């Protein structure tokens with residue numbers, strides 16, 4: 001067993017080496033033991049370099065310590081814990097003052113232990129953090145046309161701020177925990193599309209889209225939605241269905257929702273000029289293929305069905321011949337309007353040829369696509385178009401194909417849909433045929 005002298009030596013050694021200031025004193029502050037760090041901290045404070053009494057050394061900066069100790073009635077315990085003492089005035093006041101922390105422990109009726117530390121840097125860091133927080137808070141609550149929302153790894157709303165109420169009219173209880181798609185009209189996004197945007201934000205640093213957004217009262221506004229991953233995450237999240245690695249309730253993304261209704265007209269004009277068919281106003285062949293390539297890439301990255309329907313007006317040459325080209329144009333516009341009304345906003349509807357239309361249906365399998373293709377076919381059949389007082393009746397045929405492992409890409413998918421369309425025409429028109437899955 002080590003004798004008392006050894007233990008005492010070990011204690012002295014510990015005090016000497018400890019990375020904090022340690023002082024042992026009597027109840028009236030007379031210093032019994034002091035380690036080098038304490039001496040370093042206290043020396044500049046004591047008058048004339050006298051380090052015989054702890055309270056006397058700290059008299060100028062913490063005169064309350066003596067009374068605090070004297071009034072501590074318990075036989076032992078913490079007299080003060082982490083008391084912060086500014087020990088220099090600081091050129092700019094407290095913001096750059098040197099700061100000492102002191103804890104006083106009453107060991108028994110006769111002995112005190114003081115733990116001292118220089119916490120100047122820690123205090124500066126804390127102040128900086130608080131400043132940043134205040135600054136972010138000011139942005140968070142001060143901006144008027146932005147709604148800032150933090151999202152978890154699955155795209156569910158993790159935090160609410162009043163700006164959401166201002167821009168969308170939603171209340172806190174209505175948004176917390178809900179996917180951010182609540183700000184989108186029902187058919188303007190899908191659960192897969194919601195995750196696609198998070199994935200794109202992870203890959204590119206941000207993901208931006210403009211389009212119709214939804215207010216709490218059901219009204220729509222034209223908005224932009226920017227999603228950016230939060231930088232402090234240790235690893236990129238793997239936003240996916242529940243249970244995948246990376247899924248946490250921690251904020252993972254920031255969504256900035258903006259009402260840009262006033263800019264819509266200019267944006268729309270540009271978009272129409274670049275991406276839309278001049279006759280019908282729906283997407284043109286080029287923008288269809290662009291959008292389709294993007295959908296195909298998304299479907300490959302996170303496997304999900306992707307279908308295409310090709311529609312072709314039946315005996316359209318006859319309509320032109322009987323009623324004139326301008327009547328044919330009116331029928332094409334009518335078909336485009338029916339297509340837009342019958343498909344979801346996430347579906348890509350385009351005029352890809354003279355009297356040929358294509359629809360790409362993300363997250364939709366063959367059966368679903370055949371069903372909606374028939375719905376459109378029936379809608380066309382049920383209506384007539386009036387041109388110069390003449391009711392023109394028109395029907396369409398459709399070919400449906402679904403992306404499958406055997407298909408190499410978009411061209412192959414389109415070829416399958418085209419073959420099915422040909423079969424529909426051959427089988428008598430005004431019908432939908434589908435290509436057998438590869």
Ligand SMILES: Nc1nc2c(ncn2[C@@H]2O[C@H](COP(=O)(O)OP(=O)(O)OP(=O)(O)O)[C@@H](O)[C@H]2O)c(=O)[nH]1
Nearest residue numbers: 312313314315316317318320325328329354355425
């Ligand atoms: N009015 C109008 N007609 C167009 C336009 N583009 C193509 N067409 C016409 O669409 C007709 C297509 O004729 P066909 O390819 O023979 O096909 P169809 O008469 O519809 O017969 P099926 O497809 O076999 O049912 C042609 O007469 C084209 O001139 C357009 O922009 N406006």
